[in-house]
Amino acid sequence: MNPQAVVANQLHTGNTAIVTFLVFVLVTLAVTYWAARRTHSTEDFYVAGRHMSALQNGLAVAGDFIGAAGFLGVSGLIALAGYDGLIFCGSAVAAFLLMMLLLVEAVRNLGKYTFADVLMYRLQSPTVRVLAALSALSLVMMFIIMQLVGAGSLVGLLFHIPYHVAVVIMGVIMLIYVLFGGMLATTWVQIIKCVLMMIVALVLAVLVLAASGFHLGAVFSAASARSGIGVLAPGKFMTSPLETISLGLSLLGVAGLPHVLMRAYTVPDARTARRSLFVAITVLTVFYLLIVIVGYGAMSLVGSGVIRGVERGGNMALPLLANHLGGEAFLGFVAAIAVATILANISGVLITGAATLSHDIWVSLVRHGKAGPGEQMLVAKIATVLLGLIGIVLGILFRGQNLAFLVGLANSVAVSANLPVLILALFWRRLTAAGAITGMIGGLGGSLLLIFLSPLIQVDILHKAAPIIALRNPGIIACPLAFLLAIGVSLATFKKEDGQRYAEIQRRMLIGA
Amino acid sequence: MTTDLGHSGKNGGLTAAEIDAEAIQVVALRRSRMAWLLTVILLVVYFGYLLLSAFARGFMAIQVMNGITVAIVVAFVSIVVPWILAWIYLSWANRHHDAACDKLSRETKS
Numbered sequence: 001m002n003p004q005a006v007v008a009n010q011l012h013t014g015n016t017a018i019v020t021f022l023v024f025v026l027v028t029l030a031v032t033y034w035a036a037r038r039t040h041s042t043e044d045f046y047v048a049g050r051h052m053s054a055l056q057n058g059l060a061v062a063g064d065f066i067g068a069a070g071f072l073g074v075s076g077l078i079a080l081a082g083y084d085g086l087i088f089c090g091s092a093v094a095a096f097l098l099m100m101l102l103l104v105e106a107v108r109n110l111g112k113y114t115f116a117d118v119l120m121y122r123l124q125s126p127t128v129r130v131l132a133a134l135s136a137l138s139l140v141m142m143f144i145i146m147q148l149v150g151a152g153s154l155v156g157l158l159f160h161i162p163y164h165v166a167v168v169i170m171g172v173i174m175l176i177y178v179l180f181g182g183m184l185a186t187t188w189v190q191i192i193k194c195v196l197m198m199i200v201a202l203v204l205a206v207l208v209l210a211a212s213g214f215h216l217g218a219v220f221s222a223a224s225a226r227s228g229i230g231v232l233a234p235g236k237f238m239t240s241p242l243e244t245i246s247l248g249l250s251l252l253g254v255a256g257l258p259h260v261l262m263r264a265y266t267v268p269d270a271r272t273a274r275r276s277l278f279v280a281i282t283v284l285t286v287f288y289l290l291i292v293i294v295g296y297g298a299m300s301l302v303g304s305g306v307i308r309g310v311e312r313g314g315n316m317a318l319p320l321l322a323n324h325l326g327g328e329a330f331l332g333f334v335a336a337i338a339v340a341t342i343l344a345n346i347s348g349v350l351i352t353g354a355a356t357l358s359h360d361i362w363v364s365l366v367r368h369g370k371a372g373p374g375e376q377m378l379v380a381k382i383a384t385v386l387l388g389l390i391g392i393v394l395g396i397l398f399r400g401q402n403l404a405f406l407v408g409l410a411n412s413v414a415v416s417a418n419l420p421v422l423i424l425a426l427f428w429r430r431l432t433a434a435g436a437i438t439g440m441i442g443g444l445g446g447s448l449l450l451i452f453l454s455p456l457i458q459v460d461i462l463h464k465a466a467p468i469i470a471l472r473n474p475g476i477i478a479c480p481l482a483f484l485l486a487i488g489v490s491l492a493t494f495k496k497e498d499g500q501r502y503a504e505i506q507r508r509m510l511i512g513a
Numbered sequence: 514m515t516t517d518l519g520h521s522g523k524n525g526g527l528t529a530a531e532i533d534a535e536a537i538q539v540v541a542l543r544r545s546r547m548a549w550l551l552t553v554i555l556l557v558v559y560f561g562y563l564l565l566s567a568f569a570r571g572f573m574a575i576q577v578m579n580g581i582t583v584a585i586v587v588a589f590v591s592i593v594v595p596w597i598l599a600w601i602y603l604s605w606a607n608r609h610h611d612a613a614c615d616k617l618s619r620e621t622k623s
Contacts, residue, residue: 083573083584087566090591094559097595101548101555101602221580232582233574234566241567248563271611278603285596292588427545503534506541511618 013158016332021159024192024340025173031188035181042376045182046113046355047265052187054272058279060187060348061263063194065092065254065280066287067345068150068315071197072338074288076314078295079321080304082223082231085295087244089288091251093281099255100277105270106426106509107261114352115261115422116360122425122505125433126365131440133360135417136258138444140353141391142410143259144346146403148395151342157311158319158335164396170343171392177347178354178384183266186347193344196337198287204318205290207325208297219293222300231299243471250408250475253415256422259352270512297321350388357383405456408472409447416443416478424486426509429502431486434493439486446481450474533621540613547605551598562591 039045052060070092077085111117116132148167155166177185212218224232254260264273298307298321310316319338323331358380363371371379421439424431451457451474455467471477565573565587573584 083566083582083588086588087563090559090562090588090595093592093595094555097555097599098552100599101552217578217580219580220582220585224580229574232580233584234570241564244567245560245563248560252559271607274603274606278599281596281599285592288592289589292592503537507533507537507617507621510537510540510544510614511621 012328013332013335014328016329017158017335018332020333020336021339024196024336028177028185028189028192028340028343031192032177032181032185035185035188039180039182039184042359042373042380044184045377045380046351046359047262048182048184048187050266050268052266052276054267054275055279056187056191057263057267057272057276059194059283060190060266061096061260061276061280062283062287063190063197063341063344064260064263064348065096065284066194066197066341067147068154068338068342070287071201071291071341072154072315072318073313075291075295075298075321076307076317078292079298079302079307079317080314081235082227082296082299083233084235086292087248088251089292091248092254092288093284095252095254096277096281096284098252099260100274100281102423103255103261103426104264104273104277107422108264108267108270108273109509109512110426110505111265113262113265113355113359115256115258115418116356119421119425119436120364121508123431123433123436124501125437128433128436128440129360129364131437131444132418133356135413135440135444136356136360137353139258139410139413140349140356140387141394142406142413143349144353144387144391145394145398146406146410147342147346147349148391149398149401149403151339151346152395152399154315154342155339157316158339163399167392167395170339170346171388171395173343174346174350175385175388177343178350178388179381183351186344186351187263187266189344190348193337193341194283197341198283200322200334200337201287201290201294204297204321204325205293208293208301208321211297211301211325216293219296219300223296226300227304231296240470242476243473246471246473246476247411249479250411250415250473253411253413253419253475253479256419257414258356258418259349262352262355294318294321301325346391350384350391353387354380354384357387402460404460404472405451405454408454408456408474409451412447412451412474412478413444415475416447416482418443420479420482421486424483424490428487428490429499430490430494432490432493432495432498435486435488435490438489439482442485443478443482446478447474450478536617536620540610540617543613544606544610547602547610551602555595555598558591558594562587 043049074085074088107115107118110121116129116136119132120129148170151170152163152167155161156163177189208219212222220232267273267276298317301324302320307314307317307320310320319331319334322334358376362379363369363376417440420443421436425436450469453468454472454474455470456472458464458467573582573587575583577583577586
């Protein structure tokens, strides 16, 4: 999001936006107060006492995914590029199905608070826990920075507040949610936001359909009449086939994101975790079908020229469409929801960072599990404040920076550092600690190196004429590399005793502890 | 479901732990077959959609009816198919897998 590209005062969000946002903040702070009174143990703080229902957790999981990028970014891409923006819709649903089929039940049954627990239990290696924690923390920081930088620009654009003030306000509200209300508050904030976003998407899609006489084909023909028939077929965004496949693969990495996996621990058992993912997949399927209509609606009713004029990345397509269809009041409402979604998402990510730092690093590695409940809670809260403040400072420092490399890096790390080793740990008897360590280092290091050599760093940041490797999404190299390293090293280091433990793992994956 | 691995008696030479281990193997194998079958279908549909988008542009641009191209149909299919697969897995697991796990946990914990 680039604030310089904004035409001044194109968006009058008015009082509705401020009132809606204040109501959201007040309601969620009341929820936080309620949650704080029910948060006593570390289990309450990290995973809401494992009391969430399938519906509640499902809405929160879906909410985790449809952040500002899924809401404003994807609808904007469709409004500008047409068909090429749709890749993000199918991939979201596919990634969560992958998580449901392969990971969630076993992750729920093998771990306690974090996915590092799962690898630790399977492989009994503190080094694996450190690496899993490092990859989780790096993803947490990347997500917080990306979202806060986006929030700073978005709030500036919609509410005309200076960038650093916006970042500090967002950061402080995030800290209040997590610090006092823990996972229970964070989950409810996410649920409220998810329902609001579904309502906005539904209302917009119905209004777009109404403008086309409730004929779906007419929505697409109107869009192609205004922007050319090319918008209904693969186009310029998908020019490199290898890049398209690699992006598609990288987007499946969502299945292994630590903050989404952590939600599996907020429900009572593996069955509820499975049901909650079905709820999440249903919500995402409906949401993205609506967003396709909304995106093409924005293209035909607002026009890509106008959208690009307000913000060149297309992020304002959905607010502009709301303005066109429902006037300033509806625009204000949508704008407030868009800001609220960032708050909800950074809170969910922050609590995962805090759990990783306190549970995986401090309690398990430094104190060898011998920390009392009071100490655990204190460390968790210190970790929350620490990560929150680092996020706010970096969010301010990264102002106006091109963060596309962070998006590419986060995607690549997710699909190559966590997912391959997690899948092998659950399904392959012969995986050894040495294999997992090599695979994770290969995935993490490979992603860093490949992003450094890619156009995102070489051309965009270092201003070289040509990149060393043309891929902007290195998942297609890094993910197979991690699999190959983990498998190769495991085969070389496998001993018969390692295999015997797998029988107990299998039992526990099915019926829990 | 129809195996007699959970019942001792006929399995003369095996210890209780070995019988348990085999019963666990059977349930684990059945679940992972189902999960991987659906995963393979998902990956075929998903990467099929990406490959069509990347390599079959002419085909994807064909108009099926007014305003709807092959590409739009393929995109909708790629969004809806994962949901159908999720529903298949959920109903299979709720109906068969949970019962098998309940049986396992009764037998192996006693």
